Amino acid sequence: MEPGGRRERRWRQLQGPRQEAAEYYRDHRVPQRMEEALNALFPLRPADLYGELANYFSKFSKAPVICKLVGRKVIDGVGQPTLEVEIYCTVKNYEKRICSTVMSFHSQIPENALPETNEADEKERNDSVNTAVEWVSDSLNTMLRDLKPTDQCKVDEMLGEYFTKQAEFKKEIEKQEEEAAEVTLALTSCTPSATALPGGKNAAKPGRKVSAAERMIPPAEPVESVLCGSLAIGATSLAIAKAGATISRIPLYLHIALLKHGQDLPKEMTLPLPMVTLLNCEKIPPAKLKLMKEVMLIPPVQLSLKQGIERVLDIQKEMTRLLESPGKVQSSPRLADSKKGKAHNTGKKAPPRALKRISHLGCLITGCDNLEQPLLLMQTACNNLGLELGTDMYLAINCAAHELMDYVKGKYEILTGMFKSPDEMVDMYVELINKFPFIIALIDPLRKEDRQQWNNICCALGSKCYLIAEDAATCISKLKSDQKINIPTCSGVVLKYINQTKVSDLIELTGLLDGQRHITILGSPDGESSDDSLVDLAVGLGARFIKLGGLSRGERVTKYNRLLAIEEELAKNRTLREANLEFIAFDEESQPEKQLSDVLPPPTQDSLPPQLSQLPENSTLT
Structure with missing residues (x-):
């Protein structure tokens, strides 16, 4: 008989025992018992078990690193432009958006400033935000790439160095502009037409007396200059901190x-x-x-x-x-x-x-x-x-x-x-x-x-x-x-x-x-x-x-x-x-000894709001 025929006959001989074994295992519920044993050892569904295994092995994967920074011009709560910074990280070989932060712009202009001062402040704000967007999307994006968002100290150190370089660069430009202005002034001062006339608007008036108060009080310290674009430094640092917290899974x-x-x-x-x-x-x-x-x-x-x-x-x-x-x-x-309240309640229409x-x-x-x-x-x-x-x-x-x-x-x-x-x-x-x-x-x-x-x-x-x-x-x-x-x-x-x-x-x-x-x-x-x-x-x-x-x-x-x-x-x-x-x-x-008795004069009825000046006599304010 051919070898193929022997294999077929042998296969038929084994069909009976195989069928019996299948019936035995089915009758005695062996698969169910094995499933119960597995559930006792691993009390999770297969999908959950795979998730736990994935989380376990993810600990050995490469830590997330920064792959991209995006700067964006947005609007703050009072309708003024400000800066938003988005952080993207490489997580398990995939680019993922981690977080974003919006940096509030702080103006040093007082509330009662002149209109021209406010206009100048708005222009400065726009220039600063636009420069900050460029810094984030260009220089800082390249500089911080492949760094860990959890390494806050290293990131802040690099941000500080970048800011220092930009500040020094600005000082050099201002110095060159001042030197050029001095040269121009020296050339123009040689012409008679450009000579300042005595008694002009900015000329000091002879005999003008300076009050004693002006000499006594310390002059105001100059306002701290703000580098155009510095908003990018603070916003990026805070965004990195938020990204580090997100990566670490903590608030x-x-x-x-x-x-x-x-x-x-x-x-x-x-x-x-x-x-x-x-x-x-x-x-x-x-x-x-x-x-x-x-x-x-x-x-x-x-x-x-x-x-x-x-x-x-x-x-x-x-x-x-x-x-x-x-x-x-x-x-x-x-x-x-x-009494005044009663007068108003006698049919008169309230304001x-x-x-x-x-x-x-x-x-x-x-x-x-x-x-x-x-x-x-x-x-x-x-x-x-x-x-x-x-x-x-x-x-x-x-x-x-x-x-x-x-x-x-x-x-x-x-x-x-x-x-x-x-x-x-x-x-x-x-x-x-x-x-x-x-x-x-x-x-x-x-x-x-x-x-x-x-x-x-x-x-x-x-x-x-x-x-x-x-x-x-x-x-x-x-x-x-x-x-x-x-x-x-x-x-x-x-x-x-x-x-x-x-x-x-x-x-x-x-x-x-x-x-x-x-x-x-x-x-x-x-x-x-x-x-x-x-x-x-x-x-x-x-x-x-x-x-x-x-x-x-x-x-x-x-x-x-x-x-x-x-x-x-x-x-x-x-x-x-x-x-x-x-x-x-x-x-x-250094505690002062004297106190002025007339600093806080007692309030009169006229100085109080109408609703307080009309309180009943038995009302208490203190």
């Missing part, structure tokens, strides 16, 4: 905390207390008060952040009601007992309801006539809600004194036509805090040049409230030079993440401030965006306060919502520690 605030504490995560973390702006005191006529730029609320530490924000919202609603038209307020039950005005800071705008008026208004709103200032809520005042100095008179114009010297300002603040002890923070009560007065006010009030430097602190690059803090005597500093600031700069500077018993406040720039990274920076750096503006406008509310989310996460992980409000006592060697 940004934990990533920042690890960077600050040398990869040793603290067991507990404290949330910064919010300084919520409630009032923005406008400085245009007919308002007379120029001193208080912002009136802010600080919830007590006993409340959770969520409870504090809810309480601030209640006060904001009551404040809105008080700032409405007099007719609307007088018809309310709380104020209907006044049209005033429009609510919201500042770009996300707060209410109002004009005031004296120092006490906004404080009494705030006190009234709290009393109507059954709250007590100093116990249930605290106040902070942003004085913005640098915007008030009249350099001809050498004094601050705190009210229209009312001027005070730097020493008189100290006395005024002392009396203000003694009369309203619920004010626990003053921001920029003086110019940074008035260093002796900063020392005096800290000695007098340091144990009662925080004296904080915002504009009075120079830029971050100078603050951390030579391991010294270049600021006047103060309780703390408002830091703003702007321009060429890098994440490593903030970490280093907050470490220096912590070591010198200064508190850190992370502040939001005027032109904000919906990027909420500032909140993670404040939490990770351990800031005492965070200054985000008001509880209106989406770009600011987004940050408060992020703060609430972090509180919930820390509370769930049981790593949330309660904040504290310990003040810093300074030496009393």
